[in-house]
Amino acid sequence: MAIPDFVVSLRSKIGTDPLWLSGVTAVITRGTEILLVQRADNLKGTPVTGIIDPGEHPAVAGAREALEEANVVVTPTKLALVAVTSPVTYENGDVTQYLDLTFHFDWVSGDPYPTDGENVQARWFELDDLPQMSQEMRGRISAALSDDPAAAFSF
Template identity: 60%
Template sequence: MATPEFVLELRRFVGTRPLPLSGVTAVILRGDEVLLGRRSDNGALTPITGIIDPGEEPATAAAREAEEEAGVRIRVDRLAWVHQIPRVTYENGDRSDYLDLTFRCTWVSGEPYPADGEMTEVGWYRLDDLTGVGDEMRARIAAALEDGPTRFEGGR
C-alpha cells in the first residue's frame, strides 16, 4: 500500500498543509551486498522505506516494510541515523515533513521480489557499486555501515 490509510484520513482534515510523519529506512545487508528496489512512483533506486503506523515501534515498522515491499525477513540490528528530510511536495500538492530513522538490518530469509507494487524490481547490489543510487540514499546506506553510536543531526 503506497499511502497508509491513517495518512489519507489525516489529509481529509489538513488538506495539503505540511504533515509531520515518521518514517523508516531499512538498510538490509547480506555480506557485501545491500537490498535495493526501484520505486514504482519515481523510478529511484533506494533501500526499503516506509511510514511508521500509529502506535508501531520503529524497528517493527522496518521489518514490516521489508516483508511487505520485498518479501524478505530481516533482523533489525541498530538505529544508525536520525534526521529530518527536507520537505517533500507531491504532484497533488500534499506536503510532508519526514523524520527518518535509518536502521542497519541483516537479511535473514526470503528471495526478494516486488511484493506489494511499491517497487518495480528488487535485488541485491554490491556495496562497492551503488551506481544509480541518489546522494540522499547513499548517505543513509553509509550511515548504516558506520560503526559507533547513532548519528543525530543538529545535536550538540
C-alpha cells in the same frame, strides 16, 4: 504509492497542508551485498523505506516494510541515523516532511522481489558496486554500514 489509512484520514481534515510524519529506512545487508529497490513513482534506487504506523515501534516498521515491499525477513541490528528530510510536495499537492530513522538490518530469509506495487525492482547489489542514487540515500547507507555503534544525527 500506498497511502496508510491514518494518513488518508488526516488528509481528509487538513487537505494538502504540511504533514509531519515518522518514516523508516531499512538498510538490509547479506554478507557483502545490500538490498535495494527501484521505486515505481520516480524509478530511483533506494533502500526500503516507509511510514511508521501510529504506535508501531520503528524497528518493527522497518521489518514490516522489508517484508511488504521486498519479500524478505530481516532482523534489526542498530539504529544508525536520525534525520529530518526536506519538505516533499507530491503530484497531488500534499506536502509532507519526515523524521527518518535509518536502521541497519540483517537479512534472515526470502528472495527479494517487489511485492506491493511500490517498487518495480528489488535485488541485491555488491556494496562496492551500488547503482546511481541520491546523496541522501547514500548517506543513510553509509551511516547504517558504519562501525560506530551510536546513531548519527543529521542536521
